[in-house]
Amino acid sequence: MTATATPEAPAEVDLGGEARSRRADWGFRALVTAAGLTVLAVLGLILVTTSLRSAPAFQDEGLIGFITGTRWAPNDDVLGTFPMLYGTLITSLIAMVIAVPVSIGIALFITEVAHRRTRKYIVTVIDLLATVPSVVFGLVAVLVVVPAITPAYQWFADLVAPVPGLNAIFDESNTGRNYITASLVLAIMAVPIITSIAREVFATVPETDKQAAYALGATRWEMVKGAILPHSFGGLVGASMLGLGRAMGETIAVALVIGGATSMSANLFEPGNTMAAIIAQQWGESSGLHQDALIAIGVELFAITVLINFLARVVVRRAEIKMKGAHS
Amino acid sequence: MTSLNTAPDLTGRNLSKRRAFANRTATLLIGLCVLIAALPLVLVAWEVVTRGGSALSLGFLTEEIPRNYRTAGPGMGPAILGTLAITGMAALIAIPVGVLGAVYLNEYGKNKPLARFIRTMADVMTGVPSIVMGLFIYVAYVVVIGEKVGFGGSLALACLMLPIVIRSAEEMLRLVPDELRQASAGLGARKWRTTMSVVLPSASSGITSGALLAVARAAGETAPIIVTVGLTYIYKPDLFYGENTTLAAQIYRNATQPFAASQERAWGAALTLIAIVFLFTIVARVIAARFAIDKR
Incomplete structure (x- = not known):
């Protein structure tokens, strides 16, 4: 508890204590290293355990058939998941089309336009948006x-x-639970994360560059x-890629508003499904091969989101290094 | 800028119409973005407070959950207990492991390849969808022990919290000045003593704040809960025995029903959940603010 070392004087070293202390040091090092390695262990275990468990589903259709098949009828052992992949891609891409410009706008407002006091309020609003649980967004949606927006559709x-x-x-549709509603909800949920990273990125722009632009007579825009x-x-x-990864993995809010159809439609006002949402929707009533197939969808989703997140981190880090280079 | 005989006109009055228009339009659009983001927040707050407020009562917070969707009346007590117990257990697992992992990254690993790899993978892990964590714990724990229990939910939430705790704790450890470590080493303390009695205590408020934010995030998670925890209507304080439930899971379950009674319970649960999540967030903010003052 004390901040100083053990009271033993350095002149007369107690060899036993020294050895114990050294062992403690080694033990502590092993402990913290193990704690750090849990991250890798968990990621590895996710991959291994879920893949093993979902193997029957992949074998049923073949890997390609499972990913590209367009008919999902688990009761007949037909496990084509392409409609869900399609739904995931279409909803999260539309969400990004909305969320990326809005987030960049907010980040610009915070860093360049707002006065210090307003800035604090806006940051609070965005932070609050990030803390609202996704199921609450889904509930409100x-x-x-949904009832209010259906006539607008x-x-x-x-x-x-x-x-x-x-x-x-x-096209015509008689339900408000569809791809577009899901995209709108996803867009709102992606705004906080994109905004916060965009702010970090804008903060690395050298002040001298901005002052130079102003000195040349540039307007703010x-x-x-x-x-x-x-x-x-x-x-x-x-x-944007981080936001995309987040949107693709979002489950509950989407499960509530996307409608739950397992067909594909180009009509965005039609109900559909996403990979994450179908797991939540059908989990309760699933067993056997059906459940294995849902886990297999989870494996596919895991692979896609990890890939996107990894690429995004690499891109952000590259950009940071490049910017720091320009700065010095 | 100074000492010009005729001050240059910096008012922008001489700006060409096109440039002035572009500038004003851009500023307006940027401001509009903020309004677009604020709108859903206001909508959510308004709906949850007005609709949830009418459902809320002392009975709502303590009574058991009605078994029938159509039964009107209160009851979310087991879900509140479940939320606090499952999230609390998750915190007990994730926070020690996460803080120790951060100690490894910042005090031992530093820029070694392994540490850099773990750092990247922790970032990647924050992006793993919560439903996938649920499936993982289902396969690796629930199937193994043979039943859905509250502790399964804790494990899934702990996996979600772990990378957030690691990364935020590492940021805080990095803020601890090296002089403190050197002073401690100079007094003869070994590295583990220095870490435990000098470095961690001086970063404690920042670490606590980051951990609380992770807890707040986890308390609102639904997907892993419905996969691993199951469902109950009565109080289940034992996380290792029998199916359990949380507020988030109850909101999802009740929101999908067309009955007014269950929807009202969903709104009440939403207000309760938001209150819990905001409480954690505000406490975290207060601790963080105090930390920031300490640093000056």
Whole structure:
């Protein structure tokens, strides 16, 4: 407990104590190393245990058939999961199209536009957004937003009905639980993480660059366009990928609002499903091969999100190194 | 900038119309982004407080959960206990391991290849979807012991918290000035003593704050709970025996039902859950703020 070392005088070293102390040092080192290694152990165990358990499902269809098959009928042992992969990709990509510009805007507002006091409030708002549990977002979305927004979807579908192409993407539908609603919820949930990383990235832009742009007579927007954005491009790509990874793995909010159809539709107003959501929806009633298949979807999702996260971290780190190089 | 005979016109009045317009539009759009983000927060807060507030009562916090969705009336007591117990147990597992892991990264591993690899993998682990953690614990623990128990949920939440705790604790350890370590070493303390009695105590408030934020995040998790913990209607204080439940799981379960009674319980549970999560967050903030002052 005391901050100083043991009271033994250095002149007369107690060899026994010394040895014990050395052993303690070695033991402590082993302990903390083991703690650090748990991260690798858990990741490895996830991969091994879930893969082993889901092997029957992959064998049933073959790896390719499992990923690309378009029919999901677990009662007949037909396990094509492509509709879910499609749903995951489409909802999270639409979410990124909405969330990335908004997050960059917020980050710019915080770093460049807001006064110090407003800045604090906005940071608080974004932090609060990050702390709201996803199931609460889902609850509000399914019980409040879905009933309110369904007529708006209908109105929009009627509006674009004469436009070829658009009318296939935004077609008639009689439910508010669909790809678009899921995308909107995902967008809201991705904003805090993208914003916080975008802020970090913007903070690394050298102050001298900004002052130089202003000194040349640039307006604020021209300074952002000429000094901040080119500097931050790599980091923003990484931030967007992290947001994408988060959106692809989001389960409960999506499970509540996506509708639960296991078919695929180009019409974004139709119900669908995502990889994460179908696990939550069908878990309770699953057993045997059906359950193995759900775990197999989890393995596929794990592989995709780990890959995206890994790439994102590499991109962010590269960008940071590059920026620091430019700075010095 | 100074000592010009005629001060340059810096007001922007002479800006060309196009440039002034572009600047103003951009500023407006950037401001709009903030409003877009604030809108859902206000909506969620308003709906949860108004709808959940009417469901909330002392009975709601203590009574058992009605078995029938249609039964009107209160009861979320077991879910509140389940949330606190399962999350608390997860914290007991994840925080010690996470802090020790951070000690390895910052005090021993530093820039060694292994430490850098662990750091990257911890970052990657924060991105593993919570449902996958649930499936992992289901396969590796629930199947092995043969039943869904509260402790399975704790393990899944602990796996989710671990990388967050490691990374935030490492940030805090990095802030501890090297002079403290050198002074301690100079007094003859071995490295483990220095770490345990000098480094960790001086970073303790920052570590606590980061850990509490991780706990708050975990308390709201749903997906791993529904996979590993199952369901109960009555109080189950023993995490190692029998299925359990949490507020988040109850919100999910009740929100999918078309009955007014169950939906009202979902709103009440949402308000309770948000209150718990915010409490942890605020405590973490207060501790962090105090830490920041200590640093000056």
